[in-house]
Amino acid sequence: MVVSMEKNRTQTNPVEVVNREDVVVRMAGDSGDGIQLIGTQMTNTTSVFGNDISTLPDYPAEIRAPAGTLAGVSGFQLHFGSHRLHTPGDRINALVVLNPAALKVNLPDLEPGCLLVVNEDAFTEIGLSKAAYDENPLEDGSLDGYRVFRVPMDVLTAEACKDTGLKARAVSRCKNFFALGLVYWLFDRSPDTTLRWMDKKFRANPAVAAANSASLKAGYNFGETKELINVRFEVAPAKIAPGQYRRVNGNEAAAFGLIAAAQRAGKPLFYGSYPITPASEILQELSKQKRFDVRTFQAEDEIAAITSAIGASFTGVLAATGTSGPGVALKSEGIGLAVITELPLVIINVQRAGPSTGLPTKTEQGDLFQALWGRNSEAPICVLAAATPSDCFKMTLEACRIAMEFMTPVMLLSDSYLSNGVEPWRIPDVESLPRFQIKHPKPGDRFEPYLRDEKLVRPWALPGTKGFQHRIGGLEKRDVTGDVCQEPENHEHMCRTRRRKIDNIAATIPSLEVNGDESGDLLVLGWGSTYGAITAAVDRCRERGLGVSSAHLRYLDPLPSNTGDVLGRFERVLVPEINLGQLTTYIRAKFLVDAVGFNKVQGKPFMVSEIEHEIEEMLDGRTS
Amino acid sequence: MSANPVSPELTPKIYASDQEPRWCPGCGNYSVLTQVKKVLAKLGSKRENTVFVSGIGCSSRFPYYLDTYGFHGIHGRAMNIATGVKLSNPDLSVWVITGDGDALSIGGNHLLHTIRRNVDLTILLFNNRIYGLTKGQYSPTSPFGQRTKSSPAGSVDFPLHPLSVAIGAEATFVARSLDVNVHHLEHVLERAARHKGTSFIEIYQNCSIFNDQAFYFARAKETKDDTTVYLEHDRPLVFAKGRKGIRLHRMDPEIVELGNGVKEDDLLFHNETQKEPSLAYLLSRMRYPEFPEPMGVFRCIERPTYDDLVIGQIEDAQEQGPGHLEDLFREGETWTVE
Numbered sequence: 001m002v003v004s005m006e007k008n009r010t011q012t013n014p015v016e017v018v019n020r021e022d023v024v025v026r027m028a029g030d031s032g033d034g035i036q037l038i039g040t041q042m043t044n045t046t047s048v049f050g051n052d053i054s055t056l057p058d059y060p061a062e063i064r065a066p067a068g069t070l071a072g073v074s075g076f077q078l079h080f081g082s083h084r085l086h087t088p089g090d091r092i093n094a095l096v097v098l099n100p101a102a103l104k105v106n107l108p109d110l111e112p113g114c115l116l117v118v119n120e121d122a123f124t125e126i127g128l129s130k131a132a133y134d135e136n137p138l139e140d141g142s143l144d145g146y147r148v149f150r151v152p153m154d155v156l157t158a159e160a161c162k163d164t165g166l167k168a169r170a171v172s173r174c175k176n177f178f179a180l181g182l183v184y185w186l187f188d189r190s191p192d193t194t195l196r197w198m199d200k201k202f203r204a205n206p207a208v209a210a211a212n213s214a215s216l217k218a219g220y221n222f223g224e225t226k227e228l229i230n231v232r233f234e235v236a237p238a239k240i241a242p243g244q245y246r247r248v249n250g251n252e253a254a255a256f257g258l259i260a261a262a263q264r265a266g267k268p269l270f271y272g273s274y275p276i277t278p279a280s281e282i283l284q285e286l287s288k289q290k291r292f293d294v295r296t297f298q299a300e301d302e303i304a305a306i307t308s309a310i311g312a313s314f315t316g317v318l319a320a321t322g323t324s325g326p327g328v329a330l331k332s333e334g335i336g337l338a339v340i341t342e343l344p345l346v347i348i349n350v351q352r353a354g355p356s357t358g359l360p361t362k363t364e365q366g367d368l369f370q371a372l373w374g375r376n377s378e379a380p381i382c383v384l385a386a387a388t389p390s391d392c393f394k395m396t397l398e399a400c401r402i403a404m405e406f407m408t409p410v411m412l413l414s415d416s417y418l419s420n421g422v423e424p425w426r427i428p429d430v431e432s433l434p435r436f437q438i439k440h441p442k443p444g445d446r447f448e449p450y451l452r453d454e455k456l457v458r459p460w461a462l463p464g465t466k467g468f469q470h471r472i473g474g475l476e477k478r479d480v481t482g483d484v485c486q487e488p489e490n491h492e493h494m495c496r497t498r499r500r501k502i503d504n505i506a507a508t509i510p511s512l513e514v515n516g517d518e519s520g521d522l523l524v525l526g527w528g529s530t531y532g533a534i535t536a537a538v539d540r541c542r543e544r545g546l547g548v549s550s551a552h553l554r555y556l557d558p559l560p561s562n563t564g565d566v567l568g569r570f571e572r573v574l575v576p577e578i579n580l581g582q583l584t585t586y587i588r589a590k591f592l593v594d595a596v597g598f599n600k601v602q603g604k605p606f607m608v609s610e611i612e613h614e615i616e617e618m619l620d621g622r623t624s
Numbered sequence: 625m626s627a628n629p630v631s632p633e634l635t636p637k638i639y640a641s642d643q644e645p646r647w648c649p650g651c652g653n654y655s656v657l658t659q660v661k662k663v664l665a666k667l668g669s670k671r672e673n674t675v676f677v678s679g680i681g682c683s684s685r686f687p688y689y690l691d692t693y694g695f696h697g698i699h700g701r702a703m704n705i706a707t708g709v710k711l712s713n714p715d716l717s718v719w720v721i722t723g724d725g726d727a728l729s730i731g732g733n734h735l736l737h738t739i740r741r742n743v744d745l746t747i748l749l750f751n752n753r754i755y756g757l758t759k760g761q762y763s764p765t766s767p768f769g770q771r772t773k774s775s776p777a778g779s780v781d782f783p784l785h786p787l788s789v790a791i792g793a794e795a796t797f798v799a800r801s802l803d804v805n806v807h808h809l810e811h812v813l814e815r816a817a818r819h820k821g822t823s824f825i826e827i828y829q830n831c832s833i834f835n836d837q838a839f840y841f842a843r844a845k846e847t848k849d850d851t852t853v854y855l856e857h858d859r860p861l862v863f864a865k866g867r868k869g870i871r872l873h874r875m876d877p878e879i880v881e882l883g884n885g886v887k888e889d890d891l892l893f894h895n896e897t898q899k900e901p902s903l904a905y906l907l908s909r910m911r912y913p914e915f916p917e918p919m920g921v922f923r924c925i926e927r928p929t930y931d932d933l934v935i936g937q938i939e940d941a942q943e944q945g946p947g948h949l950e951d952l953f954r955e956g957e958t959w960t961v962e
């Protein structure tokens with residue numbers, strides 16, 4: 001049974017209550033401490049409360065780095081507020097750490113005067129030395145600029161659990177919930193949602209359930225009854241459009257998009273994939289959804305993943321594959337095969353940092369060139385990019401639409417930041433989703449494998465259809481008949497035709513919209529996951545009267561038809577990217593505009609303030 | 625069973641496409657194409673329900689010459705394309721045409737995994753022990769020491785043996801035949817096509833241009849009786865026109881002369897249905913010139929196919945009816961904003 005904490009509140013502690021429009025809180029500890037779990041719980045609770053949210057989990061690349069070390073620190077950042085949020089937040093307003101290593105790693109991100117809650121039990125000689133601290137930071141004055149609260153979490157958790165019969169080791173695993181309880185108190189959120197979840201989650205193990213809920217309540221009560229912490233935050237619910245909501249991250253949204261597209265096309269979904277960070281979750285999510293006739297194929301490698309999808313597409317189902325940049329490198333010959341055979345295929349690239357294995361769990365936008373041109377010869381495909389976690393749903397639907405409507409591979413670029421980031425998603429009305437009318441030649445129709453329609457699209461004739469037996473493959477084909485053909489003129493004709501077919505997609509996509517004035521001094525142009533940071537920065541600058549607008553590209557090949565026109569209406573164009581200037585180069589080459597790059601490649605997203613600062617520099621204080 | 629009477633108009637001819645085969649004169653591929661068409665007719669295969677998928681190499685041109693659905697893939701990946709086809713429409717009969725370079729070198733990984741999954745495909749591996757299309761480099765099945773354009777001093781690669789590999793991956797159907805032994809080839813192809821699961825057939829195929837006579841021992845009239853042994857289920861391994869046989873000595877095969885006290889009953893009896901693949905593996909290790917090379921079906925066992933299992937899970941999941949997007953989107957926690 002769940003006892004509501006709300007009912008027996010006994011406030012004895014006079015606290016300062018700080019009202020804020022939004023707060024950035026980060027919880028951090030060792031990767032074995034269950035930080036992601038409490039992060040998710042805090043996210044649930046705040047979103048159910050009605051705040052807008054944006055989250056950023058940050059976990060080590062190694063599954064089990066040595067406990068207590070800097071490499072083993074796992075963190076979860078939650079930004080919640082009473083207004084629309086675009087990013088997980090630049091600077092941390094409140095940090096809760098379970099060990100010294102977590103303190104050290106996160107210190108650089110704190111705002112001055114940040115609230116700091118530390119588990120003082122972990123600041124032992126061993127703990128400090130694992131975190132490479134010579135002096136105890138709790139005692140050497142180095143934290144003087146922050147409001148530090150020392151809480152003996154290990155001791156208090158053990159005390160709370162003493163009647164549960166759990167062994168000491170198991171009890172020590174409950175301290176994350178003690179910390180979460182304290183966080184709930186700090187932000188005046190009820191622990192009820194989490195208590196209900198625990199009830200269900202640990203039903204099979206009553207002792208663990210009891211210990212976890214005792215720890216959670218102990219953490220909450222500690223704030224409530226002890227005189228120690230004398231500050232609390234209050235953040236009112238946000239004004240959000242009415243409707244039913246759920247939380248979604250970019251990978252879930254992409255998986256939903258694939259399923260929805262297949263359903264709306266009346267087709268089974270085939271998803272061939274090889275596990276790779278940060279894309280594996282799409283495969284996992286899809287493998288659960290068999291009742292939608294989703295056929296997942298965990299292939300032996302990236303190449304098998306894409307070529308199986310090509311076979312599936314030839315057979316007439318909606319076929320997709322998902323991976324990250326290194327996987328796309330392996331798939332590139334396969335993508336070329338789908339280009340020349342002109343088969344619908346969706347390739348989701350959840351980008352990550354670095355060439356080669358790089359920084360597998362960190363984010364980057366380094367694969368734009370790879371998406372546009374990373375194949376041998378002239379092999380144009382359609383390239384899209386999602387702007388936010390929930391936008392992955394919409395753009396995946398778009399990718400599927402274009403692939404089937406134009407008989408072409410489509411690559412959707414997501415990234416680690418979008419795949420991990422969670423935001424509220426207003427659940428769409430299913431009937432409002434597009435319905436895809438897929439045409440397959442029927443017996444009696446005139447059929448030639450490469451006979452094109454007015455959009456230059458060839459027919460999708462399915463094996464099993466009598467009379468339409470045909471052979472396709474990687475060799476150049478004669479247009480119309482599809483026979484193997486080595487003739488020079490035909491090859492050039494086919495290369496140009498494949499390119500023009502991709503260009504024809506532009507007629508079916510929305511034009512590029514401008515946020516702010518339609519023309520002026522400075523346009524900030526972005527693509528992909530920088531949308532949140534760019535929009536927040538530009539909005540803030542505009543509120544301060546700076547003459548700046550922004551535009552965001554979701555379609556990168558073909559570009560929206562009015563792209564050149566929009567760029568031409570501004571004197572200068574600033575392109576922030578998490579790479580060394582790929583969109584900048586592309587835009588300069590395409591439109592001969594003097595676009596200026598603002599680039600960062602640290603495996604981390606932009607902070608709003610970084611872009612804001614860059615805009616200020618460029619405008620040099622000029623107002624509109 | 626007369627459920628599927630073969631219609632009289634299904635002759636080998638109707639499976640030919642309008643494209644003229646363009647292999648070199650004397651290439652073993654011609655014979656395989658002819659036998660495949662015969663088998664398709666014999667099985668009553670519908671052209672529209674048949675798909676031939678190939679990789680890259682001389683033999684991989686095969687699909688262009690058949691009036692079925694066909695996919696000429698990229699190097700080494702035919703098995704995956706075929707897997708995608710089969711999983712998407714299990715009613716199709718799916719054949720894979722591959723070679724020693726395609727299946728064992730660049731596509732080696734896929735061969736192992738396709739076989740272990742037991743996808744219902746019929747895989748024809750044309751083994752000519754050379755790279756023909758790229759004009760004569762040694763392949764993963766070329767014998768040690770073979771001089772080719774890329775091994776002028778002799779290859780220092782030890783070869784792979786396709787059947788040992790397939791059996792190692794626990795293929796449910798494994799067989800070998802020879803391009804010129806047309807009746808045997810046809811028979812083996814038919815059995816392979818009828819097998820449910822991955823059927824793997826190694827075909828000794830002569831490349832008359834770059835590796836002529838690689839299989840002289842098995843093809844030539846004067847030698848073949850002594851250098852090959854034809855396997856029959858439940859029958860002793862007898863060759864050399866009944867004069868010799870294979871006997872097991874402890875764990876090893878040995879050649880014995882029949883007569884002089886050695887009877888057929890003393891010989892190794894073939895059992896293609898043995899679940900344990902050790903016997904089949906032992907046969908795959910019998911190689912010319914030490915031994916006569918076995919021809920025929922090494923192994924033929926039943927195991928659920930990958931495609932059946934995948935579709936079975938979907939059917940189970942849909943037992944309570946198909947999924948609804950409305951429910952999918954509402955899995956987990958939701959909340960309503962008024």
Ligand code: SF4
Binds near residue numbers: 653830
């Ligand atoms: S090169 Fe050899 S394998 Fe290729 S077609 Fe000619 S004879 Fe046949």
